[in-house]
Amino acid sequence: MEGVDYLRDERKKSEFDVEAMKVAWAGSREAFQVSDRMAKLVANDPVFEKFSKPTLGRKEMFKNTLRKAAYAWKLINDLHLTEEEAKWLRHYIDEPNYTDLQWEMFVPALEGQGSEEQKRKWLPLAQTMQIIGTYAQTELAHGSNVQGLETTATFDHETDQFVIHSPTLTSSKWWPGGMAKVATHAIVYARLIIDGHFYGVHGFIVQLRSLEDHSTLPGITVGDIGMKFGHGAYNTMDNGVLRFDRVRIPRNQMLMRVSQVTKEGKYVQSDVPRQLAYGTMVSVRQTIVSDASKALSRAVCIATRYSAIRRQFGSHDGGPETQVIDYKTQQSRLFPLLASAFAFRFVSEWLKSLQTDVKQRLEAKDFSTLPEAHACTAGLKSLTTAATADGIEECRKLCGGHGYLISSGLPELYAYYVPACTYEGENVVMMLQVARFLVKTVSEMSYKQPVGTADYLGRMAPLMHNNCDVQTAEDWLNPSAIVKAFETRAVRMIVDCSQRIAKFENQEEGFAELSTDLVEASLAHCQLIVVSTFIQRLKQEIPGKGVKQSLEVLCYVYALYLLHKHQGDFLATGYLTSKQASLANDQLKTLYSKVRPNAIALVDSFNHTDHYLSSVLGRYDGNVYPKLYEAARKDPLNDSDIADGINQYVQPILKQKLHLAKL
Numbered sequence: 001m002e003g004v005d006y007l008r009d010e011r012k013k014s015e016f017d018v019e020a021m022k023v024a025w026a027g028s029r030e031a032f033q034v035s036d037r038m039a040k041l042v043a044n045d046p047v048f049e050k051f052s053k054p055t056l057g058r059k060e061m062f063k064n065t066l067r068k069a070a071y072a073w074k075l076i077n078d079l080h081l082t083e084e085e086a087k088w089l090r091h092y093i094d095e096p097n098y099t100d101l102q103w104e105m106f107v108p109a110l111e112g113q114g115s116e117e118q119k120r121k122w123l124p125l126a127q128t129m130q131i132i133g134t135y136a137q138t139e140l141a142h143g144s145n146v147q148g149l150e151t152t153a154t155f156d157h158e159t160d161q162f163v164i165h166s167p168t169l170t171s172s173k174w175w176p177g178g179m180a181k182v183a184t185h186a187i188v189y190a191r192l193i194i195d196g197h198f199y200g201v202h203g204f205i206v207q208l209r210s211l212e213d214h215s216t217l218p219g220i221t222v223g224d225i226g227m228k229f230g231h232g233a234y235n236t237m238d239n240g241v242l243r244f245d246r247v248r249i250p251r252n253q254m255l256m257r258v259s260q261v262t263k264e265g266k267y268v269q270s271d272v273p274r275q276l277a278y279g280t281m282v283s284v285r286q287t288i289v290s291d292a293s294k295a296l297s298r299a300v301c302i303a304t305r306y307s308a309i310r311r312q313f314g315s316h317d318g319g320p321e322t323q324v325i326d327y328k329t330q331q332s333r334l335f336p337l338l339a340s341a342f343a344f345r346f347v348s349e350w351l352k353s354l355q356t357d358v359k360q361r362l363e364a365k366d367f368s369t370l371p372e373a374h375a376c377t378a379g380l381k382s383l384t385t386a387a388t389a390d391g392i393e394e395c396r397k398l399c400g401g402h403g404y405l406i407s408s409g410l411p412e413l414y415a416y417y418v419p420a421c422t423y424e425g426e427n428v429v430m431m432l433q434v435a436r437f438l439v440k441t442v443s444e445m446s447y448k449q450p451v452g453t454a455d456y457l458g459r460m461a462p463l464m465h466n467n468c469d470v471q472t473a474e475d476w477l478n479p480s481a482i483v484k485a486f487e488t489r490a491v492r493m494i495v496d497c498s499q500r501i502a503k504f505e506n507q508e509e510g511f512a513e514l515s516t517d518l519v520e521a522s523l524a525h526c527q528l529i530v531v532s533t534f535i536q537r538l539k540q541e542i543p544g545k546g547v548k549q550s551l552e553v554l555c556y557v558y559a560l561y562l563l564h565k566h567q568g569d570f571l572a573t574g575y576l577t578s579k580q581a582s583l584a585n586d587q588l589k590t591l592y593s594k595v596r597p598n599a600i601a602l603v604d605s606f607n608h609t610d611h612y613l614s615s616v617l618g619r620y621d622g623n624v625y626p627k628l629y630e631a632a633r634k635d636p637l638n639d640s641d642i643a644d645g646i647n648q649y650v651q652p653i654l655k656q657k658l659h660l661a662k663l
């Protein structure tokens with residue numbers, strides 16, 4: 001039997017309706033149709049071919065990506081694609097480039113932080129790509145600490161302009177995507193100075209390049225920051241360094257939704273919180289959570305299909321060896337990742353709806369849910385990107401030696417994905433933001449009832465004193481037992497930290513001293529959100545034979561896997577006995593055997609095309625070995641029998657050996 005037959009047999013074992021599961025994964029039939037259409041459009045167009053990428057040099061690779069981005073823009077216009085379709089099209093092209101910054105950061109920054117007048121002027125230009133923008137916040141010496149940025153924007157009364165300046169080497173803008181070679185404009189974050197007084201960091205629209213010939217404008221020095229981790233992965237992007245030598249921009253190019261500077265040089269703070277200036281980061285963090293489920297599902301799809309094809313040991317009387325997916329150890333590494341992909345998918349949908357709600361409230365001048373939205377996006381960004389990056393690497397290992405080949409698709413995916421742990425808020429820094437929110441919520445509870453994702457903190461008394469009543473492994477198949485366990489663990493960890501901080505004379509010092517425990521407490525809170533969201537999603541109608549049941553199994557796998565992984569927390573907080581933790585682990589093993597027959601169908605439900613996966617190991621048809629062989633044959637080193645350099649550097653050594661032998 002060949003890999004093709006193995007996957008065919010696996011698909012026959014499925015206990016649920018795969019087409020219905022595809023819809024559940026996508027969120028709705030319409031969402032499925034849009035993404036499916038765009039995936040096929042990209043996969044079937046030779047312009048978007050990407051197998052040659054690993055063999056290209058940096059310049060060729062960059063140019064190739066520019067060509068694809070230009071072609072994609074033409075398709076978007078020629079085919080009159082909707083915003084949603086265009087987003088999926090860019091996603092499936094699967095090459096980081098300047099358009100990510102244009103659509104995910106530059107346009108949202110104009111939308112979220114521009115005044116109505118500024119939006120009228122700049123948005124049409126950006127939306128039609130008459131200008132190309134980037135988001136220039138991070139500097140050589142400051143990224144996480146936004147208030148520590150050094151670039152200055154000094155108001156000049158006489159000319160009614162701001163003077164944008166890089167006073168030091170360390171103030172050079174460093175990292176912004178698309179900035180080195182493509183962006184014509186940037187939203188530059190700088191310290192606003194009026195009459196020698198500092199008014200905080202604000203965003204300014206600054207033109208970097210001529211719209212006529214693309215040359216850099218006077219006073220601007222811009223370039224690429226150099227090659228990044230992984231060959232093809234993120235090197236299609238021109239992350240840049242940028243310096244300003246007293247560049248002048250009109251006053252009305254400071255983003256003025258949150259605060260304004262008048263012609264007289266007066267600083268006016270609107271009646272909106274200054275944190276709204278960080279709004280672009282909040283909205284991108286939500287997109288990053290959604291992207292995590294896509295990246296993890298991609299790695300899991302490859303590792304699961306290959307695990308069903310790969311056989312090692314266990315052959316008796318010349319029969320076939322055991323499929324590696326049947327090893328319990330393989331299942332215990334793979335199936336929690338499969339479950340996590342679904343969990344992240346559902347939490348990202350929930351986060352999107354939370355954000356829509358916050359946006360509507362902001363328009364009505366209700367800012368009450370802003371801190372919670374910030375904590376949720378920051379925390380879930382951190383949780384999902386960390387788990388996804390680790391998960392991709394685990395999938396690579398699950399594929400044994402072949403996982404190390406570029407043709408497996410996994411090394412490039414990892415290298416492309418791992419910076420998500422750093423950009424848009426370094427993950428530990430983000431978890432500390434969650435901790436601030438939680439500690440503050442606890443400290444305000446005497447006069448303010450916690451709501452939303454923190455409402456369980458308001459049920460502190462019972463949660464602090466109750467004990468788990470699970471007695472059998474079966475008892476763990478109960479959503480309320482699971483939620484109660486996660487709530488209790490989180491509440492006890494948060495309260496413990498809060499009480500210990502309160503003992504410090506200086507609360508900031510206490511927070512810093514306890515920061516490692518606080519990060520763990522924040523993680524417990526965020527895991528509770530993901531687990532609860534999964535459980536809530538299952539309360540909704542989910543059509544299709546066996547779909548809901550399969551998702552229920554995955555939900556339990558996700559929750560009990562976390563419980564097992566963090567059993568130290570659950571035991572230390574005194575809610576569980578070691579016997580109950582061990583029963584959870586027993587149940588987890590039973591659940592793996594329920595996932596097993598459905599594993600291939602579950603990864604088919606992601607609806608990933610072979611083009612998107614770009615993996616010989618993850619091919620839909622399972623024809624792995626012939627295609628691995630074919631891919632290897634295509635390596636440039638195999639172009640000739642005697643490679644360049646052999647005659648020059650190897651033959652002389654061999655000949656020298658002959659000479660020595662004669663002696």
Ligand SMILES: CC/C=C\C/C=C\C/C=C\C/C=C\CC/C=C/C(=O)SCCNC(=O)CCNC(=O)[C@H](O)C(C)(C)COP(=O)(O)OP(=O)(O)OC[C@H]1O[C@@H](n2cnc3c(N)ncnc32)[C@H](O)[C@@H]1OP(=O)(O)O
Nearest residue numbers: 096100104137143144146275278287288291374423424425
């Ligand atoms: C191809 C890529 C693959 C996948 C990508 C997929 C999708 C993504 C799409 C596109 C992206 C493409 C490529 C990535 C490009 C990357 C871009 C970037 O990285 S841009 C730069 C991002 N930088 C950061 O995120 C910096 C992180 N730092 C901060 O956010 C803040 O400074 C920090 C939160 C650390 C706050 O520091 P602090 O000094 O404490 O804050 P401050 O005094 O300013 O504020 C205090 C007060 O405000 C609260 N607060 C902070 N932030 C927010 C917020 N955003 N909203 C609401 N409230 C906020 C803070 O908690 C505090 O509150 P309290 O006073 O304690 O109550």
Ligand SMILES: Cc1cc2nc3c(=O)[nH]c(=O)nc-3n(C[C@H](O)[C@H](O)[C@H](O)COP(=O)(O)OP(=O)(O)OC[C@H]3O[C@@H](n4cnc5c(N)ncnc54)[C@H](O)[C@@H]3O)c2cc1C
Nearest residue numbers: 135136137138143144175176177419422423424425426428
């Ligand atoms: C691929 C990529 C693309 C990017 N694109 C852009 C872009 O388009 N525009 C842009 O402006 N920026 C961009 N960035 C920059 C990115 O946003 C920053 O790198 C990120 O915000 C982290 O900041 P940092 O580099 O200053 O890390 P640092 O803050 O210096 O982190 C270094 C270490 O210090 C720790 N640390 C920092 N502060 C604390 C604290 N208070 N408590 C405890 N530990 C702490 C961190 O946990 C980390 O371990 C990009 C970065 C990458 C990698």
